[in-house]
Amino acid sequence: MAAFTERMALLLMLWLVVSLSGTWAVDRANFKTCDQSSFCKRQRAMKPGESPYRALLETMELTNTRLTLQLINDNNKVRLLLELYRLQGNITRVKINELKPLKPRYEVPDVLIREPPTEPLSLLSQDENGVVLSLGAESQRVILSARPFRLDIMEGRNVLMSLNSRGLLAFEHLRMRKDTFSYKVTSTVASVWDNIKSVFSSQADPEAEKKEEAEPANQAETAEDAGKEEDGMWEEMFKSHSDSKPNGPSAVSLDFSLPGVEHVYGIPEHADSLRLKTTDNGDPYRLYNLDVFQYELYNPMALYGSVPVMLAHSAQRTTGIFWLNAAETWVDISSNTAGKTVFGKMLDYVQGSSETPQTDVRWISESGIVDVFIMLGPTPKDVFSQYASLTGTQAFPPIAAIAYHQCRWNYNDQEDVQAVDAGFDEHDIPYDFIWLDIEHTDGKRYFTWEPHKFATPKEMLQNLLDKKRKMVAIVDPHIKIDSNYKIHNEIRSLGFYIKNKDGGDYEGWCWPGSAGYPDFTRADMRAWWASMFAYDQYEGSMENLYTWNDMNEPSVFNGPEVTMHKDAVHGAWEHRDVHNLYGLYVHMATAEGLIQRSGGVERPFVLTRAFFAGSQRYGAVWTGDNSAEWDHLKISIPMCLSLGVVGISFCGADVGGFFKSPSPELLVRWYQTGAYQPFFRAHAHLDTPRREPWLFGPENMALIRDAVRQRYTLLPYWYQQFYHAYKTGQPVMRPLWVEYPQDPVTFGLDDEFLIGRDLLVHPVTEEGSRGVTAYLPGKDEVWFDVHTFQKHNGAQNLYIPVTMSSIPVFQRGGSIISRKLRVRRSSTCMEHDPYTLYVALSPQRTAEGELYIDDGHTFNYEKKEFIHRRLSFSNNILSSINLSPESQFSTLSWIERIVILGASKPKQVTLKTAGAEDTQLEYDFDASMSVLTLRKPGMNAGIDWTVTLE
Missing domain, CATH: 2.60.40.1180 (Golgi alpha-mannosidase II)
Structure with a gap:
């Protein structure tokens, strides 16, 4: 009966997922708030200015490349080890770990492209209050204060950034639970020892107090810890799901202060403005990869991917913070100028207010260690280069991948694919890729084809190849549990599935029904997965078949928050430690598979939904299951800009909106916007009416065709920008402040953007718009309308009347842009034009x-x-x-x-x-x-x- 009930629940869930309704919205009850996430609630309850940590300067060791010293928590006597490095390229790395943990804590592998090379550190001064170190560049130095512990990074007389200045460093040490046998034995021994010490107290060493302090605290739960135990420290419930937390509380937290800064950006993925908002009166921004159905806009809820990188920008400097932690993470932002009106700021100026603007940021992660890279700029482009030196640059895609993609869930069969392909030719609209979603498989068994609807996939692929076109087929990381399915049998026999807390294979529900989840954190599993893309393994595949990884957060329909239980096991680690890495590993293995199948000759193209820092090395991302609404069109711009500034340039949104049905006006405007975003793909839900461009009447089709053709004429410029992104780490689609860092007008703009340095785009994203106002930057510059060639001066807000054919785009005076004006059926057909x-x-x-x-x-x-x-x-x-x-x-x-x-x-x-x-x-x-x-x-x-x- 229980099994029947579970199956009925799953059927109901699936019905909800594949049904459409005009009143759909995210079910917030499926996803935690900070108050429902016990570690976030605990950490956020800390009060500023009460730091228990101090630096034990007598433990300091300084080599040519590293400073180490111990920190002690005066409340529980637990010691931490601080490591500080100066890295090449004006980067400072700070690591904080337990000095003697009960077991190793998770340190994120495979994200950094190498162990970062160091530069010399030198001691400038030291006294009982702290240490001053030279960072070697332009009078930069670190001031380490001992009591309470604090780090200030200075340049000349200016503080660039402070760590633990508000005293919110927290490090929940691993310990044995107080009701375990081990704890009771340890407590008894400790009690006996206390009695012995008291007997001989009259003969105690006068330095006894110092000696006691110098010894690490017992790692069993201390009396203070026991007195403060709260719900959720050792076990946590969310709805009907239990998280057993066998290692107990393990959260880490650190605060950063940014003097002179009012604008911070990054930490995607959120459906929010480019400039991050303060979180004092609501939840922090959450970084936890989740399959959020019909996501809401303008809130800090987690979405499909996460990149724990934040950029801080002012007219004087740009800096960055890279928080290398793959566990669930929350980011709080506060500002001393938040809430002030423009008039209030002017009044401060007139009255001579001496208050320096400042933004304070606090990172809170459930497990792992503190491992943070402080990128000191000083320019935006310097920060991009610094981050690229750590995690790599955007993969250089094949040129066809930056052309137009046609997709829906699902093209019905081979005849449908052929008819759509012919329709693009008939209506003279170029495209390069046609896509197949999950229905193309044999019962949601990936690496297979539905035997009746896609009986001869090579014939279908060859027909596309003859036209110099390509296909993408979906391969998701949930594997149908079926003893007749080769992929499942091999994974199970090799022991490659993730385990549940009891040691058996973890099972969850996804599109195939009951599914196993391969452990992509294992290098041998990834190597096996890559081998499955070989032409003799993936039957029916050819060189023009590429791959789409969806549902790789991982999505588990019957799991907590529609994802995997945190106490699932990856070898020596819990899923809570590695969660945000899972999608990156799936992407990595798939891209490697496409490279290997060609003998290392051909560049891959792989689209992923979930991502992490470093995902840029493997391909493209998109913004997930959006809706056919004007606000979703608008939000696609800041969402992609936010990804670009943290290294992921190859970003796009489903043109037309995945859910619901766009009006003809919205569809046209979305094509016009998408044509000027890095990844250009139309996509739609299974139950939406068909939306091939010719189905909306000849006038709208002509407008869509013109937008797509504009993309193709600009392919040489797009390709050049992707080459630069690959070489330098600079974003392809970038905010205006990147190129005009001293112009405050640009700091809050996210309805227009630059492609490279030289094209400025202000899409029309308002329904019924008769005009838009674009800001053209550059006091001594000029901009040329690319359609009319009319010249406009920079440093002005320009009102632009628009019609349905308008895509406001401007070329910067002082630039040369190459185009190919002979648009053909695909980019490959234009190679020699x-x-x-x-x-x-x-x-x-x-x-x-x-x-x-x-x-x-x-x-x-x-x-x-x-x-x-x-x-x-x-x-x-x-x-x-x-x-x-x-x-x-x-x-x-x-x-x-x-x-x-x-x-x-x-x-x-x-x-x-x-x-x-x-x-x-x-x-x-x-x-x-x-x-x-x-x-x-x-x-x-x-x-x-x-x-x-x-």
Whole structure:
């Protein structure tokens, strides 16, 4: 009867998941608040200014690269070990762990790309109150105060950041539960020892107190701990789910103060504004990867992924905090300027208020250690480089992956796929990838095909390949428990499933019904998983089949908060320690599988829903199951910007909205927005009406087609930006403050953005809009409307009248952008097509840009097989110069047109190329718009050339 009830409950749950209703909203009762998360509630109850920790300076050891010393909690005498490192690139690392834990505490592996190289530390001064260390760069130093313990990072006379300045460091030491046999024996021995000491107290050593202090505290639960025991420390209930907590309370917490800072960003994923809000009057921001059904906007609830990185920005400096912890984490933010109106701030200024703006941040994690990297900038781009040096850069995708993707849950069968593919050709709309969701499998058994609807998958894939198109099929990490399923049998026989607290294989409910969950934290499991993508293992797959990892938070329909029980076991570790890493490991193994199947030749493309710090190394992410609502369209911009500033550039949102049905206006506006975001995919729920672009009438189809074609013309520029993201860690889609860090107007903007440095996009995201106001930055700069070529001055709010065809996009004066104007059915069909260069002159009549070309799909660029050229215009000469003379690559593409914006009419135009006679070029000049067009210059895109205007 119990089994029957459970199955009925699951059926009801599945029905809810796959049903649509206009009144859907997230069921908040399924997800914890801070008050329902016992460790968060305990830590948040701490009062500032009462830190029990002090530094024992006599334990300090300083080598050339590391400082260590012990901290002691004066309340319970438990000792911690502090380690401080100066890392290359203006980064400081601080680690705090128990000095002698009962068992090792979890330290996050596989996220850092290497052990970070260190730089010398040196002692400047020391007394009984603390220590001053030199950080070696621009008078930077660390002041370590002993009582209470505190770290201040200084540059000159300025405090850049303070740690534990509010005294909120907390470290719940591992201990034995007081009602265990071990605790009782330990307590008895301790009591006997106390009696012996009291007998001989008259002969006690005068230094006894110091000696006692110098010995680590007993790790059984101390009397103080016992007196303060609260619900949830050793066992916690949430709804009907029990968390056994065999290791007891283990939370860690640390506060950071940021003087002079009013704006902080990052810690995705949240459906919220780009600028993070203060949390004094509500829940902290939560980082805990969850399958949140129909998520709400503008709140700090956890979503599918988490990156524990925060950037702090002011007009003077940008810094970053990377909190390397994979457990459930909450982040509190407070500010001394929060709640002040603009008038209030002006009044402070007029009255001469001396209060310096400050933001305070507190990180609270359920387990693990404190391992924090403080990135000291000083510029936004420095922080991006510093973070990339730790966790790597965005994987360089094949060019097809940054083109347009067509998806829904689900295309019905091979005939449906063929009909949709033909529809794009019939209506002259380019696309590169068509996607299949879970219904393409044989009963939700991944790595299989539904035998009746997808009987000949290779034939289907070959038809796409013949058109130079590709497919993505979903492979989720929950495995149907079925003795006739090869994947399940192998995982079980190899012992690769995650275990439950009792040692058996963990089982949960997901799309297949009863499912097991492979332990992706194991390197041997990941290697096995990667091997399953080999063409002889994944039957029906071909080189143009790529992969989508969904549900990898992991999603467990009948688990607490729709995820895995925290006391499930991964080898020596509990799931609570590794939870936020799970999706990264699935992504990692899948990407490696696609690389291996080609013998290491072809670049993979893998989309993931769950992610963590470092996920950028493996592919793309999307913002999950959004809705066909205007507010969801708007929120896609700050959500992707937040991901970009913490290293994950390849981000997009489901165009049109996953749930519900968009109006034609909303769908058109979403295509226009998505065409200018890094990952461009339309996707829809199983029960929504079909939304292929031609189903909304010829006028709307024409608008959608134009937006998609704009994406394809700009593919050379997009590809160049992804190459730079791969090389440098700079975001592809970026907030305006990244390029204009001293302009306060840009600090709160998240309805417009830059692609690279040179394209500014302000999508239309309001229903019925007749106009938008875009801020064009740069006091001494100009911007050109890419559609009309009209020039506008920077440092102004520009009102732009819009129609349904409008996508407000501006090119920065002083830039050169390459496009391909011959749009074909897919990006691969455009490989050898010619380029048009758009040269937008600055007020000084100069411009610079680049052109990057490789084969678009292999790793041969790592062998210097590419073209990378600098394009520059000055003194009326436009030139192309090789940036990588050691590289070897040739292209059939040529320059077929040059458009110069803000130009004057020349008398003649001369082309010079090596080994050829000078050529006079034909041109047109539009005096009304100051646009000069050079027609058919014809030189190969990979050679040196100059064009002189006389």
